[in-house]
Amino acid sequence: MLAKSVFTAIVPRLVFRVTKDVEEVRRRFISVAGHTTQSLGMGRSVGQIFAHVYFSREPQSLDDITEALGVSKGGASMCVRQLAQWGAVRQVWVKGDRKDYYEACDDFGRIVRRALLDAIGSRMERTDNLLAEAENLLGNAANGGKGKDPDMVFVRKRIRNLRKFRDRAQWIWEHSVLRLLRK
Amino acid sequence: MLAKSVFTAIVPRLVFRVTKDVEEVRRRFISVAGHTTQSLGMGRSVGQIFAHVYFSREPQSLDDITEALGVSKGGASMCVRQLAQWGAVRQVWVKGDRKDYYEACDDFGRIVRRALLDAIGSRMERTDNLLAEAENLLGNAANGGKGKDPDMVFVRKRIRNLRKFRDRAQWIWEHSVLRLLRK
DNA sequence: CGTTACGTTCAAAATATATTGAACGCAATG
DNA sequence: CATTGCGTTCAATATATTTTGAACGTAACG
Incomplete structure (x- = not known):
């Protein structure tokens, strides 16, 4: 916590601004993807989850997803399975962790x-x-x-x-x- | 009424059978079309109405449609407009009749x-x-x-x-x- | 002109669909 | 082998969408 405060105090403003922009872009994509899949009759979560994983550098666990998007774990589980079936997302193992992690596949x-x-x-x-x-x-x-x-x-x-x-x-x-x- | 009874009594069985088959085919197509448009997220009525008009030799009025399918007049009106916008159905005038009649267009x-x-x-x-x-x-x-x-x-x-x-x-x-x- | 027969609109009701979350099974861990 | 931490399931609930039907405007008719 201390380390973070010091960090935000000394880094140049530019980096800060850039991070904000990246977050903003992520949010916009998640939103649009959600609305898109919803209007296609596949539910909002599928699109949101894919967009979130797609724009996450680190593999995401179900808990990461539920925390980031505020969806239930059960729903996340089902959506992720659907996405995996389409090859939109693949499971990756992180050694020393029992959770399942997922990363996006980029072959649209x-x-x-x-x-x-x-x-x-x-x-x-x-x-x-x-x-x-x-x-x-x-x-x-x-x-x-x-x-x-x-x-x-x-x-x-x-x-x-x-x-x-x-x-x-x-x-x-x-x-x-x-x-x-x-x- | 009498005329009809006499008719059904004297026509060969074959014609009767054939009519039944045509009706059956109509029903099946209406059903499948309805389920299809529904699963595409466009509502059941749109598909049903199109199928009904498509397999009707005579131009159909809104009342014909509501009677044939049991949908409300308001709904029929909206669906027909949607179908017309896609060019799936066109309006035809029947002289001496104030109703609007529709017939299907065959250019899929x-x-x-x-x-x-x-x-x-x-x-x-x-x-x-x-x-x-x-x-x-x-x-x-x-x-x-x-x-x-x-x-x-x-x-x-x-x-x-x-x-x-x-x-x-x-x-x-x-x-x-x-x-x-x-x- | 008043009346009737239409098509249209839109708020309310019905329906279909997505989402939740508690219960469950399973496997890894101590 | 008890416990804990996972992912999954599915009945209940929430949400979105479609459908209804009564009210309305309009044009034809007598």
Whole structure:
């Protein structure tokens, strides 16, 4: 405590100012990251925690996180696991300490790719299943002569268009987005 | 009423079966669309309403929608406006009727493009502002010699990486995703 | 003009989602 | 082997978001 007082008394003002700026930048990023993940429907904590770890030079323990952000330990635990699953954060061992420490990974390409896969992949598949089910139930283009019910004709056409777009979307997804994010 | 009874009594079973199947497919799509938009954080009604209109041969009024889906008129009004803004739905006039009618637009490329622009565009910009603010506050690479505070050096490096990824993401966004969705 | 049939708005209610924190299990430590 | 310090779980709670529906403005109609 004494040492710190002496320190703040003698260091040049510049260093002090600089430290304040760094803190300010950290706070701003944590805030924006939190709002961003919240508006994406993933909760505020995930973004805040990632930003905090990302801008921390030292690996952070759950306790560090709860203290820095004021979130509960349980929540921190869950968010950190989520982040680790996306490869946004990795666990590092600090010798002589039983706690788990985490540091941020800086490969956003991979992080975003995994997060998107997590968010989009299953939805794509479900849509595909639904389309297949519908095509199966209503018959595909081949036996188009059977059902002359105008409603049926109309719905079939819509389903064909939907299928066409879905296939194109998948192409863009696989050959463009995922590939480009891969460094 | 009598007419309908006679009708159902004499038509071949096949037509009956087919109608049932079409209804079933409609229901399934409405359900999945609802869950999808909900899980995307846009509310269930938006998806349901679009699916309903998309699979309706006749233009649909707000009353048609509220009756078909059991949503409130106010909600239907707001959702329809949202959908119209994305170009997912367009207003059509039916002569001799004061109601507004809507029909679905089938150009998913344009729809998704607009929706994504709406969802991503502003976020991109805000991230850009934040980065610019930080770069301005902490100084950019040019005066890297000034602040030797290790914390400052570290944060600067992280911000540089962030900037690098952001620029790449924007490139992918503009030159790949938006372009490819444009037919 | 008064009346009716619309679409829209927005505060309140309902719902969905995220967060908390006490209880738990486990493994390291003395 | 008791104790302590961890991370995890999950029911309860807090929060954010969506949905409702009554009140309102407006334009068409008789």
